[in-house]
Amino acid sequence: MKVVGKVFEPLPDRSDTVDAHIGQRLRQIRKLAGLTQAQVAERLKVGQSAITRLEGRKDLHVSTLREYLGAMGATLRIDAHFSDAAAMVTNLREADFCFEQIDENQLVLPIFYEDRLPPHRDVVFSIKPEYSRKIISGEKTVELRRRFPMSVPAGTTALIYETSPTRALSGIAEIGVVHRRTPQDIWQIFAERACIAQKEFDAYFAGSEVGYAIELRHARPLRRLLELSELRDRFSFEPPQSFLYATPKMRDALRYECAEVSH
Known part of the structure; x- marks a missing residue:
């Protein structure tokens, strides 16, 4: 105890x-x-x-x-x-x-314990380049996941890790409302904002009874890419399959070096 x-x-x-x-x-x-x-x-x-x-x-x-x-x-x-x-x-x-x-x-x-998440617990998303660039440009404002904690509060920082061939942390956004719904509802309500074709959507949620639509806002690029080799050397970072929580050390480095991260 x-x-x-x-x-x-x-x-x-x-x-x-x-x-x-x-x-x-x-x-x-x-x-x-x-x-x-x-x-x-x-x-x-x-x-x-x-x-x-x-x-x-x-x-x-x-x-x-x-x-x-x-x-x-x-x-x-x-x-x-x-x-x-x-x-x-x-x-x-x-x-x-x-x-x-x-x-x-x-x-x-x-x-x-009292708080479900400690303060300033940033989330790192692994996202394919074609989608991450649409997030950073403001075209894509909803990210989809088969699982995601509903306890993540609005205002949490979302760090965008762009998968192969880029393999680098490339952008930052702010999480808004997290929606837990059936895939059918997610498609009807969020498909346009998620910038995904129905074929890819159906393949992603195949076999899932529920999914998560995560609203993103205030997306912008980092001042420089943080490539995977640097992330590994400095933060012992390994790319997540879906998402993970960023370490405080990574958050501080991004705040001072690459972007203004505020809560």
């Missing part, structure tokens, strides 16, 4: 038994926060006896744990730690998951 906000994460006392239950840990956290049971009870609008019972329990609902920590000005984060993570990294980068990579063999995956 990690507590974020007013961070109360005491190191375990060596004298503690390994089976110390969660109520005892919460009592320790409360005391380190300088709060009494009565003060926490007042903030939660419950009796002090309810806090006593809570701090004596060996398990808790996540919602109860969140409320208790919230009364102390903290937020709750629960992580899954994978000791052998090397095989998962590529899939996680392309999936709807944020993660921390401690080293090449260990990942921390947030299971539960």
Whole structure:
């Protein structure tokens, strides 16, 4: 368990038994926060006896744990730690998951926390040259995907990686509304703005019950192309099959070197 906000994460006392239950840990956290049971009870609008019972329990609902920590000005984060993570990294980068990579063999995956995405989490799209150039020119204002996280907020920066033969980061845009609809609805509503022929559209969404139409706005070219060799050397970047989240290092470099990236 990690507590974020007013961070109360005491190191375990060596004298503690390994089976110390969660109520005892919460009592320790409360005391380190300088709060009494009565003060926490007042903030939660419950009796002090309810806090006593809570701090004596060996398990808790996540919602109860969140409320208790919230009364102390903290937020709750629960992580899954994978000791052998090397095989998962590529899939996680392309999936709807944020993660921390401690080293090449260990990942921390947030299971539960307040914000679905951290701030300034830019998205990198892999797009064929004929489509990426239409986005940058303003002709194409909708990008289509078989899967895409609905949690990506409007205003998120979209970085455009132009696939072979260009193989370079070439443009930047801003994500607007993300629509989740059937392929039939997407075709009827967004086909013209997506600049795609029906044959290619049908082939792309074959077998899919739903798809995603991602509105793009304020598209413009980068001041210079960032070729794949440079992206690999500087950011350990590998082109996604569909999309991935850009690293903060890449975002900062683009802001200062290639374009004005703002949120």
